[in-house]
Amino acid sequence: MSNPLSEPGTATLDRHLAEAAERYGTPAYVYATDVITARLAHLRAHLGRWFSISFAVKSNPNPALLGWMRDQVDQLDVSSGGEFALGRQTGWQPGLISFTGPAKREAELRAAISGGVGELVLESLREARLADAIAAELGRVQPVMIRLAPARVPKGFGDQMAGRPSPFGIDVENAPTELPQIATLPNLRIIGLHIYSGTQSLKSEAICENWRIFMQVFSEICVSLDLRPEKLIFGSGLGIPYHPGESKLDLAAIAAGVGPDLDAFLADPRFADTRLVLELGRYLVGPAGWFLARVVSVKQSRGSRIAICDGGLNANLAASGNFGMVLRRNYVIHRVGGDEGGTRPDEPQDISGPLCTSIDKLGSRVLLPRLDEGDLIAIHGCGAYGPTASPLYFISHPLPAEVLLTGEQLCDATPDRGR
Numbered sequence: 001m002s003n004p005l006s007e008p009g010t011a012t013l014d015r016h017l018a019e020a021a022e023r024y025g026t027p028a029y030v031y032a033t034d035v036i037t038a039r040l041a042h043l044r045a046h047l048g049r050w051f052s053i054s055f056a057v058k059s060n061p062n063p064a065l066l067g068w069m070r071d072q073v074d075q076l077d078v079s080s081g082g083e084f085a086l087g088r089q090t091g092w093q094p095g096l097i098s099f100t101g102p103a104k105r106e107a108e109l110r111a112a113i114s115g116g117v118g119e120l121v122l123e124s125l126r127e128a129r130l131a132d133a134i135a136a137e138l139g140r141v142q143p144v145m146i147r148l149a150p151a152r153v154p155k156g157f158g159d160q161m162a163g164r165p166s167p168f169g170i171d172v173e174n175a176p177t178e179l180p181q182i183a184t185l186p187n188l189r190i191i192g193l194h195i196y197s198g199t200q201s202l203k204s205e206a207i208c209e210n211w212r213i214f215m216q217v218f219s220e221i222c223v224s225l226d227l228r229p230e231k232l233i234f235g236s237g238l239g240i241p242y243h244p245g246e247s248k249l250d251l252a253a254i255a256a257g258v259g260p261d262l263d264a265f266l267a268d269p270r271f272a273d274t275r276l277v278l279e280l281g282r283y284l285v286g287p288a289g290w291f292l293a294r295v296v297s298v299k300q301s302r303g304s305r306i307a308i309c310d311g312g313l314n315a316n317l318a319a320s321g322n323f324g325m326v327l328r329r330n331y332v333i334h335r336v337g338g339d340e341g342g343t344r345p346d347e348p349q350d351i352s353g354p355l356c357t358s359i360d361k362l363g364s365r366v367l368l369p370r371l372d373e374g375d376l377i378a379i380h381g382c383g384a385y386g387p388t389a390s391p392l393y394f395i396s397h398p399l400p401a402e403v404l405l406t407g408e409q410l411c412d413a414t415p416d417r418g419r
């Protein structure tokens with residue numbers, strides 16, 4: 001997966017980042033499609049024997065990126081009516097789209113069913129009944145999957161969606177009473193099951209163990225419903241390193257650890273025609289994105305040097321540590337242009353954004369070449385949960401530009417976000 005863009009601070013990367021900032025302004029996100037292509041190849045090389053790939057739009061709904069994704073991944077998972085519309089606008093066939101989400105409204109269900117969505121991923125009996133009624137009205141039989149919430153999630157995930165009280169999916173304890181009721185609804189056809197119970201894990205053993213739990217749940221439920229599923233969705237949980245010192249996830253270790261279990265699982269005649277699908281977002285796009293901010297002002301304050309930038313938590317909530325992080329930790333950050341031939345030795349500096357709140361901090365005592373007014377910083381690992389997971393309108397600063405880098409080609413991919 002070696003790519004000059006994957007390494008912090010290389011000359012090639014900096015050339016592209018500086019040009020993107022120059023052309024499209026800051027703050028900005030740059031997404032490199034070559035990095036996504038390389039990550040997909042790596043993923044398929046290790047896990048493609050068992051899985052096809054579904055991209056979770058919530059991780060990066062940039063329209064230009066979604067359009068580009070059409071030729072890269074097998075299907076798309078959306079989590080709202082808005083994302084379904086976006087998938088359609090960017091040229092995705094509705095049959096290749098699945099629709100998850102714990103609180104689907106009637107209008108969203110109607111738009112998805114009438115729009116020919118591939119699969120609804122049902123998260124409750126209420127949703128199943130509503131979808132059945134809508135499908136009946138439209139004279140259709142809607143393919144559905146059922147999302148299950150396992151009783152246990154191994155340790156080692158950044159966020160856990162099951163194994164405790166959770167709004168997501170049907171708890172496995174309730175499956176024996178609720179699933180048969182869904183199975184009798186005449187306008188729904190159950191084609192498979194779905195689990196997404198933990199995300200952002202860098203521990204290969206935790207992922208293997210979690211997928212073993214999925215297989216056990218899938219087997220038990222398929223036997224109880226006498227279901228020969230067309231698809232089983234494995235919510236991947238594959239994480240990415242965000243902070244200095246974190247190691248990359250070892251996909252070879254995952255393949256070696258859980259491969260025999262997957263082979264044994266698929267050897268069951270019940271699953272002879274079943275397609276396993278990995279649903280994921282950040283693993284593919286996170287490391288392919290950089291957040292760029294320009295230093296507007298520098299303040300020397302009581303022993304600390306603070307570089308105050310034109311974009312902060314308003315444009316990048318995750319990098320400010322306020323998106324699901326318990327203790328704020330710095331992301332990997334570099335100064336575009338480096339240390340200018342050693343003339344700017346590293347020193348600890350704080351990096352903050354333009355907002356009038358002390359939580360608007362992008363870095364604490366980050367070791368970087370001395371930052372001055374006009375300098376550009378790049379934060380790594382920002383290709384997922386960027387603009388759309390940030391409070392973009394807070395304090396009415398300009399919205400971040402979004403730029404697609406394909407090969408040597410930069411293009412403006414800033415969507416109209418309504419201002």
Ligand SMILES: Cc1ncc(COP(=O)(O)O)c(C=O)c1O
Pocket residue numbers: 056059077100161196199200235236237238279280281282283384
């Ligand atoms: C149902 C579902 N699918 C996919 C994802 C994507 O997760 P990630 O971006 O960590 O791969 C999530 C994340 O929360 C999710 O809840």
